[in-house]
Amino acid sequence: MALAPLLILAVLVICFIVAFAIGSNDETMSPAVGARVFTINLAILVGGIINIIGAISLGGGVSEKVGSDLVSGLTLTTSMVFAVLLSMAIWLLAASATKGLPISTTQCIVGSVLGVAIGAPVFGIVGWGISTVSWSVVFEIFVGWIISPIIGFIIAGAVFALVRRIQKRAKGLTARERQEKIAGYGLAIFLVVTGLSRGGNDVANAVAPLVTLEDFQGTISFLGITVNAIMIPLLVGGVGMAFGLAIVGRKVIKTLATEVVTLTPTSALSASISVSLVMFVGTFLGLPLSGTHVLVAALIAVGWVSHEPVKKKQVRDILYSWIATVPISAILAVIVLYFTQMIL
Numbered sequence: 310m311a312l313a314p315l316l317i318l319a320v321l322v323i324c325f326i327v328a329f330a331i332g333s334n335d336e337t338m339s340p341a342v343g344a345r346v347f348t349i350n351l352a353i354l355v356g357g358i359i360n361i362i363g364a365i366s367l368g369g370g371v372s373e374k375v376g377s378d379l380v381s382g383l384t385l386t387t388s389m390v391f392a393v394l395l396s397m398a399i400w401l402l403a404a405s406a407t408k409g410l411p412i413s414t415t416q417c418i419v420g421s422v423l424g425v426a427i428g429a430p431v432f433g434i435v436g437w438g439i440s441t442v443s444w445s446v447v448f449e450i451f452v453g454w455i456i457s458p459i460i461g462f463i464i465a466g467a468v469f470a471l472v473r474r475i476q477k478r479a480k481g482l483t484a485r486e487r488q489e490k491i492a493g494y495g496l497a498i499f500l501v502v503t504g505l506s507r508g509g510n511d512v513a514n515a516v517a518p519l520v521t522l523e524d525f526q527g528t529i530s531f532l533g534i535t536v537n538a539i540m541i542p543l544l545v546g547g548v549g550m551a552f553g554l555a556i557v558g559r560k561v562i563k564t565l566a567t568e569v570v571t572l573t574p575t576s577a578l579s580a581s582i583s584v585s586l587v588m589f590v591g592t593f594l595g596l597p598l599s600g601t602h603v604l605v606a607a608l609i610a611v612g613w614v615s616h617e618p619v620k621k622k623q624v625r626d627i628l629y630s631w632i633a634t635v636p637i638s639a640i641l642a643v644i645v646l647y648f649t650q651m652i653l
Contacts, residue, residue: 323394328515328546330401332553336411336565343566344577346493357551363508364547381443388649393421396641409560410630413599420638428643432650457598458606461583465607469579469614492574503585516542570612580607
């Protein structure tokens with residue numbers, strides 16, 4: 310059933326707000342800032358542009374995995390879509406604006422969708438309940454959350470161990486400085502790749518509920534150009550993430566740039582290679598991985614290899630926030646669903 314134009318606009322506005330919240334929690338460029346390859350303003354500018362491009366070009370496949378696939382192909386009601394989006398925005402903005410914790414947006418969307426799907430019968434929404442959740446998809450997503458940071462840790466540690474062996478062969482301070490300078494250029498390239506895949510992976514968390522709506526299926530024509538209708542929310546989501554990164558995101562970038570482990574261009578590059586490989590493959594396969602999980606694991610790995618002290622309190626706070634995100638998102642979604650049911 311198609312929505313009224315004003316309701317479509319309202320859904321897109323909420324999509325923008327959620328994407329803004331996701332962008333405010335985007336830590337992709339933090340290795341470059343920590344290694345002093347980018348200033349924080351340059352990181353935000355590059356990150357915003359890459360988010361938009363990645364959202365438009367790579368965002369479609371992951372959207373379906375955390376949208377319709379998660380609930381056995383069923384179509385979320387309008388009130389359920391609003392509840393999912395608003396609950397995500399509340400938790401992401403709360404985490405970003407208060408402590409600058411890098412929350413997993415993928416965990417937010419999964420928790421919110423599970424919350425409305427399981428809680429819907431309480432509010433008289435028929436055809437829903439715990440039996441409608443595709444637990445095989447949930448298991449697939451959870452396994453991805455566990456395995457991807459482990460793989461990220463291994464890759465980052467292996468790459469940086471190889472880099473350290475090469476560095477030991479360098480003679481003199483000038484040679485090592487040259488290596489770090491080259492690593493800085495490589496870091497910028499890999500962060501662009503990572504930003505593209507993160508843009509595609511993260512925008513799905515803002516637009517996934519919209520994938521199930523009739524209004525964003527099929528194609529539309531504009532100025533003689535025919536495109537898939539899903540491109541509209543993908544573009545809105547990409548722009549929203551760019552604005553969120555610019556306005557709120559610098560606090561989260563600073564957290565991972567300076568408060569987990571001390572970085573050099575070579576260690577930051579090693580972590581970024583790991584994140585870019587894991588996230589690009591995951592996005593290509595349509596798997597909703599958490600780039601936050603992979604990046605933190607990669608940073609810990611390079612700190613371990615270089616014997617740099619990892620700031621355990623900050624890592625512990627991040628881990629606690631990850632554990633809490635799915636249940637908090639689910640509970641928030643049920644609460645918001647109560648109010649959206651009354652309004653809509």
